[in-house]
Amino acid sequence: MPLTTTNRLIISKVTLKDAPFFIELMNTPSWLKYIGDRNIKSVEDAKNHLKNGILKAYKECGYGFYKVTQKSEPEKAIGIVGLVKRKELEHTDIGFGFLPNYEGKGYGYESSVAIMNMAKNKFKLNKVLAITNPDNKSSIHLLEKLGLSFQKRIKPFADNEELLLFAKDLL
Secondary structure (H helix, E strand, O other): OEEEEOOOEEEEEOOHHHHHHHHHHOOOHHHHHHOOOOOOOOHHHHHHHHHHOHHHHHHHHOOOEEEEEEOOEEEEEEEEEEEEOOOOOOOOEEEEEEOHHHOOOOHHHHHHHHHHHHHHHOOOOOEEEEEEOOOOHHHHHHHHHOOOEEEEEEOOOOOOOOEEEEEEEOO
8 A cells, every 4th residue: 555656656664575675675785885784684684674673663653664666566666765763863864775776767856755745744744854974975965955954964873983964844
């Protein structure tokens, strides 16, 4: 059941059946470089990750990350987009990730615009943040295109890695 659709995309909730897709996505070169190795190597690893992350967020927050598919191939996931409330950040942040063959085709922007609209209108969020690796030029460009502006450099996690913090008021 779609959560929302765009001109080309279907955005829907993730299920445990999506575990094989998450193995593929979370082991792509750009995921490993910019987000990090989450050690998702088997279907069981992926299912545990989904249960303790995305599926848990749906219950606790009412939102989370969502699967992105093309209307032309609705059974094949091409990426994720969504909202996550991290204890390390004051407000909810937006995130996205796509398989290599689907990067640079506007899917990140198209799906993120839909999620930003839902953040404001459905989830009643008044502000959205984003964090990204300073070397991730594609992510920075997309965040700026979405209207988020750079705030400051932060080290929110235990690994002490410096990230860029972006924000946008949704009022």
